[in-house]
Amino acid sequence: MLYQRWRTVAAERGGDLALRDFASGRRWTFAELAALAEDRPAARAGVAFPSGPGPEFIFDLLAAWRENRMVCPLESGQPRPALAAAPAPCVHLKTTSGTGGTARFVAFTAAQLLADADNIVATMGLRADWPNLGAISLAHSYGFSNLVLPLLLHGIPLILTPAPLPEIIRQAAATETALTLPAVPPLWRAWHQARCISANVRLAISAGAPLPLNLESDIFHAHGLKIHNFLGASECGGIAYDAGAIPRSDPALAGSPLQNVSCSLNAAGCLVVQSAAVGEAYWPEISPRLGASTFQSADLAEVRDGCVFLRGRLSDEINVAGRKVSPETIEQVLRRHPEVSECLVLGVPSRDAARTETIVVVVVSGATEAELKRHLLQSLPAWQVPRAWRFVEALPPGTRGKLSRAEWRRRLVPETPP
Numbered sequence: 214m215l216y217q218r219w220r221t222v223a224a225e226r227g228g229d230l231a232l233r234d235f236a237s238g239r240r241w242t243f244a245e246l247a248a249l250a251e252d253r254p255a256a257r258a259g260v261a262f263p264s265g266p267g268p269e270f271i272f273d274l275l276a277a278w279r280e281n282r283m284v285c286p287l288e289s290g291q292p293r294p295a296l297a298a299a300p301a302p303c304v305h306l307k308t309t310s311g312t313g314g315t316a317r318f319v320a321f322t323a324a325q326l327l328a329d330a331d332n333i334v335a336t337m338g339l340r341a342d343w344p345n346l347g348a349i350s351l352a353h354s355y356g357f358s359n360l361v362l363p364l365l366l367h368g369i370p371l372i373l374t375p376a377p378l379p380e381i382i383r384q385a386a387a388t389e390t391a392l393t394l395p396a397v398p399p400l401w402r403a404w405h406q407a408r409c410i411s412a413n414v415r416l417a418i419s420a421g422a423p424l425p426l427n428l429e430s431d432i433f434h435a436h437g438l439k440i441h442n443f444l445g446a447s448e449c450g451g452i453a454y455d456a457g458a459i460p461r462s463d464p465a466l467a468g469s470p471l472q473n474v475s476c477s478l479n480a481a482g483c484l485v486v487q488s489a490a491v492g493e494a495y496w497p498e499i500s501p502r503l504g505a506s507t508f509q510s511a512d513l514a515e516v517r518d519g520c521v522f523l524r525g526r527l528s529d530e531i532n533v534a535g536r537k538v539s540p541e542t543i544e545q546v547l548r549r550h551p552e553v554s555e556c557l558v559l560g561v562p563s564r565d566a567a568r569t570e571t572i573v574v575v576v577v578s579g580a581t582e583a584e585l586k587r588h589l590l591q592s593l594p595a596w597q598v599p600r601a602w603r604f605v606e607a608l609p610p611g612t613r614g615k616l617s618r619a620e621w622r623r624r625l626v627p628e629t630p631p
Contacts, residue, residue: 215304216281219275222365223246226244230242232268232372234373235374236373251279253276258282259282259283260306261276262284263277263286263287263352264289266351267375270351271371285305286351286353296318299320299494299496304323305321305326307354307447317496319447319448319494319496320492324489328450332472332490334363335471335472337456339369341368341370343392343393344389344392345392346385346392346394347360348377349395355395359418372385379403379404383411392411395419396418399555402554405435414438416441419441423464423545426462426548426549433459440460441456444523450491452474452476452486453468453469453476465522466521474488476521482514482524483512484513485508486507486508486510491508512525531559533568533572534596540572550584552584553577553580556574556575556577557608557621558599559622561601571600572598575621576603577604
């Protein structure tokens with residue numbers, strides 16, 4: 214199904230630009246890319262593992278589709294896992310981000326991948342005359358759904374960059390009259406600070422982590438560019454999209470459900486996503502949380518007035534002497550302080566059994582602990598103000614653009630005060 218759809222797209226677009234590799238300067242039309250896919254030697258049997266930021270990812274993927282092989286994209290340098298191909302009709306395995314713990318795989322059918330691409334292109338209004346500038350991982354669910362599938366299944370051209378460095382982004386964008394630029398918040402911040410956001414960016418998208426309101430507002434006022442917040446998950450592809458023309462006023466707003474996507478809440482208050490794009494199952498383990506076109510997430514949420522508002526993750530809730538608080542609640546207030554660049558809040562076991570957990574914050578800020586505590590106390594009760602503070606020079610996200618609470622919890626537990 215996927216390769217046939219690609220051949221149809223390639224035949225329709227013919228001599229139009231399909232792919233440009235900034236690193237090498239090479240370009241391929243749709244016809245040239247189709248011919249390359251047909252001529253590429255057959256690979257060994259088994260699962261195909263496309264990886265890397267370059268055109269080889271696209272070439273290897275098309276060859277796998279042609280040969281009806283299972284595909285499992287990997288990050289650059291990620292070792293190939295020992296796994297058996299998921300049963301038919303599954304054709305694709307995604308690796309979950311693992312921000313809450315251990316990563317695992319999600320199996321998809323061709324129809325589910327196609328539905329995700331259709332939903333994203335229709336909702337976001339991706340256009341063939343606005344090529345996607347590829348600055349995020351092609352292997353991650355976000356990059357695969359927003360860059361790779363629109364290219365191959367909808368004919369949206371793709372410009373590949375070897376790294377998201379500001380000067381590379383500036384130069385890669387310079388030769389196009391209009392662009393779509395999907396990224397993650399740390400990249401948007403770095404590009405804004407480097408003043409490299411090009412005036413020809415027509416559609417700007419942010420996903421993978423919460424987009425701070427001050428960053429969204431700063432970019433809007435500096436460039437007249439609205440950053441559209443996008444919520445997705447490895448298990449189901451696109452979920453919600455903020456299509457508004459001006460910056461959000463509520464950091465919890467994820468947006469409205471994508472076309473053909475339905476959002477509701479379960480008994481625990483967690484987001485439930487239903488659509489034809491939801492994955493078939495976790496693999497090789499299965500779970501009642503995923504299947505039959507339904508994904509039951511661990512994201513605490515509110516669905517109101519046709520919009521999805523995120524209220525944290527059920528597994529991340531911090532228990533302070535029986536009172537529960539979501540770390541996102543504290544992070545959202547902290548990020549409103551002008552001296553806070555980034556922060557991560559988490560709970561770690563307290564040595565005081567009655568207290569249960571201690572609230573810890575890791576923060577990048579020029580303000581002092583006392584100043585930040587006063588800032589928090591203006592909006593939060595005293596028990597929600599972190600007791601342990603760690604100031605760092607930077608909070609770099611992982612390869613998938615997310616901060617891992619699980620990783621920071623492992624690092625901080627031995628040094629957290631009672």
